[in-house]
Amino acid sequence: MALPRLKRILLKLSGEVLMGNQPFGIDPEFVAEMAKEVKQARDTGLEICLVIGGGNIFRGMAGAAKGMDRAQADYMGMLATVMNALAMQNALEQLGVHTRVQSAIQMDAVCEPVIRRRAERHLEKNRVVIFAAGVGSPYFTTDSGAALRAAEMKCDALFKGTSVDGVYSADPKTDADAVRYDTIDYDTVLANNLKVMDASAVALCRDNAIPIVVFSIREKGNLAQVLSGSGIRTIVQGARQNSQGTREGA
Numbered sequence: 001m002a003l004p005r006l007k008r009i010l011l012k013l014s015g016e017v018l019m020g021n022q023p024f025g026i027d028p029e030f031v032a033e034m035a036k037e038v039k040q041a042r043d044t045g046l047e048i049c050l051v052i053g054g055g056n057i058f059r060g061m062a063g064a065a066k067g068m069d070r071a072q073a074d075y076m077g078m079l080a081t082v083m084n085a086l087a088m089q090n091a092l093e094q095l096g097v098h099t100r101v102q103s104a105i106q107m108d109a110v111c112e113p114v115i116r117r118r119a120e121r122h123l124e125k126n127r128v129v130i131f132a133a134g135v136g137s138p139y140f141t142t143d144s145g146a147a148l149r150a151a152e153m154k155c156d157a158l159f160k161g162t163s164v165d166g167v168y169s170a171d172p173k174t175d176a177d178a179v180r181y182d183t184i185d186y187d188t189v190l191a192n193n194l195k196v197m198d199a200s201a202v203a204l205c206r207d208n209a210i211p212i213v214v215f216s217i218r219e220k221g222n223l224a225q226v227l228s229g230s231g232i233r234t235i236v237q238g239a240r241q242n243s244q245g246t247r248e249g250a
């Protein structure tokens, strides 16, 4: 089963991949490694929209669990994603890759607001566009932000680089019988509540026929492998897409 031909992708990186071996925060060495992988992908001619989570700094749910107001904590989480976006922008620009950060929470002194047409222009000019602050609203995650930007920027696929190498039938850390899927359809992911992305993100991808590719970003060179069609990953797409290997309506 193949992905559609890729011209433009949305790459979502969990915040935790920026913290390297630290328990928290940003490790500039790891950010630099991630930036190299992004540059390599961009150098193949792909247009890249990037979304980075904030879990290495702050998650709203964690704040709420300790008694904070959930919305207030979520706004703090969104601000964390802006810090990560700026760290990635810095690392990419040190490699000579031109970038723009667009934030769903307006922050004029440090980045642009999200303006789709302007983002289109950046991509045309070979810039990487980093979308920060998720959807800009509490009670969402950056996975939903990634799905939303993938849809509005008409990306051919959403690549989710995280610390696991795909979608499993159960948690592989706690269940020795857990198996990794090669491909799986959106509805099975939703019906079985499989841990890929939050349900709203999966549903948005399903409704817009955007394949989701879940892979581990922790191994060096894995992004390039997965983009070239090899490498360990799980592809989530519609049942018809899975059997035909094309995007519905494509």
Ligand code: UDP
Binding pocket: 013, 014, 015, 016, 052, 053, 054, 055, 056, 058, 059, 060, 061, 073, 074, 075, 076, 077, 078, 079, 080, 081, 133, 134, 135, 136, 137, 138, 139, 140, 141, 142, 143, 144, 145
């Ligand atoms: N967040 C939010 N709305 C959004 C995106 C993010 O409220 O549209 C908050 C939420 O609190 C979340 C935090 O920002 O926990 C960090 O994002 P996320 O947990 O998605 O980061 P990741 O797990 O990918 O590192």
